[in-house]
Amino acid sequence: MANFDLRINGERVQVDVDPDTPVLWVLRDALQLVGTKYGCGVGQCGACTIHLDGVATRSCLLPVSAIGNQRITTIEGLSEKGNHPVQQAWIEHDVPQCGYCQAGQIMSAAALLEKNSNPSDAEIDLAMNGNLCRCGTYLRVKAAIKTAAGK
């Protein structure tokens, strides 16, 4: 076990965990930030997507010891009142079915729009292809991203 001083959602947080612990489990178990989801543990499904200094990153393979001073943003910290344009577009398009993968989809989409405010269909496919949705909401995800892109 070791102490880590993390910057999560704009706050300094201290955790005492095994240095190999993936950020996903630090968030979920140590900090009760359970919006970030466990889906596969091998970086294949994207349910655990967070932002690391603004870049969409899979937290299930990322040991806490590798974070250092980088800023972590989770779905809980994406916006103060749940009103990030991507979150609003998700509600407007009623994207979710089961909803489990959607935090990861939203985090990937928000990071995409941060870099590219008007992505093409092909650019959306490329950026989002790592996020599985078992319910098959892909068309709505794309529509919501386009709506959010206009804002």
Add this chain to the structure above:
Amino acid sequence: MTIIKTTYNRRSFLKVSTAAGGGLVLGFNWLTSCTPTPEEVLAMPEEWFRVNAFLKIGDNGMVTILSPNPEIGQNVKTSMPMVVAEELDVDWDMVIVEQAPLDTDAFTRQVAGGSQSIRQGWQSLRMAGATARQLLLAAAAQQWQVPVSELTTDQGVIQHVASGKTIGYGEVASLAATLAVPEEVPLKDPKDFKIIGTSRKNVDGKKIATGEPLFGLDYHKDGMLIAMIVHAPAFGMKIKSLDDLAAKSMPGIRDVFVINTNPERDERMMQTFAFPDMVAVVGNSTWEVMQAKKKLVVEWESASPQESSALHDERLEQLLTERKPEPDRKDGNPDAAFASAVKIVERSYSAPFLAHNPMEPMNFFADVQTDKAELVGPIQTPQSMRKMVADLTGLAEEQISVMMTRQGGGFGRRLYGHFGVEAALISQQVKAPVKLIYTREDDMTYGTYRPAYKVVYRAGLDADNNLVAFHVKGAGTHGSPIFANRFPAGAVDHYLAESFTKPSNISTGAWRAPRSNFIAFAEQSFLDELAEVAGKDPIALRLELFDRAAAAPVGETNDYDPERYAGVLKLVREKSGWGQDMPGVHRGVSAYFCHNTYVAQVVDVVMTNDKPVVQKVWCAVDCGIVVNPDAARNQIEGGIVDGLGHGLFSAMTFEEGRPKHSNFNTYRLIRHAEAPKAIEVFFMDNGLDPTGLGEPSLPPIMAAFANALKKATGERLTNQPFVQETDVLG
């Protein structure tokens, strides 16, 4: 207006109104309220009055509606309360929805399965709202000393037109909660619906988009331990020896022990408890338990023969060469009809085992004590889970509470609640609250898989290209995919259906649209081949058969309505502009009826860089009244993407009993870029009672795609997943 007797399910109304006494209900728990938003807090009433099992009304007119059935992504948590609110006649904005716990006194069929929640709940949901409305009217009538018949309601307000008086539901709720349930209540005429038939957002939409705790895996209780299991690496194996010394000494580990979920080794239970004995590892945190799992040294030994996919293939091939002495259905004289047929078309189709792979892996919370138990988590069948937990813990069912969380997908996997039983046994052993979590690997390799299927179709045409003989023979490991009384039974004079099944020690079960998910592909692909040989348009051929089944049906047990079936085909033909010349676009059609709903689809394939791209899916649906249209479209879209993805890419295979895929790196699922570029959905507007929606759009899609692909490439694909049969998919 319809008058409905309230005797059906009356017990729930009586029981709850008695139990509630004055009807005052206080408090919220973790799951049902989560965190109310500031707006919600401001609007919260000071007192709630429970009018019946489904709803309570606040003194300020707010209404809480309990959604009885498990929410697995089919959106019943929004649509079921919409039906209650409609008959109650309230403003949807004044409604708070809560998930009901398992309560067999109050509710019937708290199951997510068979696309039946709305269809089978329709009457009781309407009655719950209508009964409450009637009690509120009676309370107002009593207060004003006027006859109930002079009162009307509008959006939560009761009016007495003659005197011009109005009063809100909240003001009479306390009195209403004490009144006797009326013997019968009027229901609205569907043309007066204000909520049903209008699109309402998912009631959990904002919570999902902001990452609030909703799912089983998110559940937390102070003092809770984390548990994981290690099951046999292959089906048909059991524990020989266990060395847990290293695992037990790992940091954060509390205990390691063997649990047995089928101590009697009851063969009938093996389909659910495929791994009766497994090792449980219990500790403080998920990561620590994951690490300790790796340190376990378990020796496994054979309990029954370990099977491979090659063996399953051979067995199914063998079965299909046999002749069944007693077929599932036989009309006319098929042998003679085939002997005299001018043309005979024959084709076989197959599909592999599939894992369910809901995005949220299996998990459950259990707190088992000596005299009670609390279970919380994602389960499609809470009642049968409780029964299994009672059987194995020695507790009575009345001592066990079950709360359903929102579920990260079901697809049939959570019909089999062995994981809840495992959580309960672990909690009982460690005497502490426990959350059991499956890793993705545990989830994928302890499946209740969609069985592997093979089927052979044969059809005979006369000199005028009329279908005169039809023969379908199907086999599965295990369970046959055949529905003997479905189309085209009833439309052909000489018809034969035969089913074969071969048991296996690999657990199989219901997977979204069971059996239909395969047989629709085979049947509707075959009809396309038949149309080609007969020189007929594929829609015209189908309509010809439906006309026959409507005008002079063969047999008396046909389980479809040919006119409704034809209706969706005609609708999709019209909407898609079928028959128009569309350069570069290759079209395929398919139609299927299951879960009481008719669906017809046209798929447009274009070849881009020599690869087929689904440019558009046109989909016509007859599911009767559509409760929540936009959410219904979402279900249809999802079923199409799901069916297409699995037919194109997915397969589970076995080698010596070992599942060969354990995670998404080798088990391929459809991704964003592979989804159809557009899906347009058209609902039949016929005012009939609603039918299933979660499953019916999945079965037809692969045939529509295969039929389009045949036009695009000339290749007829018959074995799923297609990616293994052709190079064209890349």
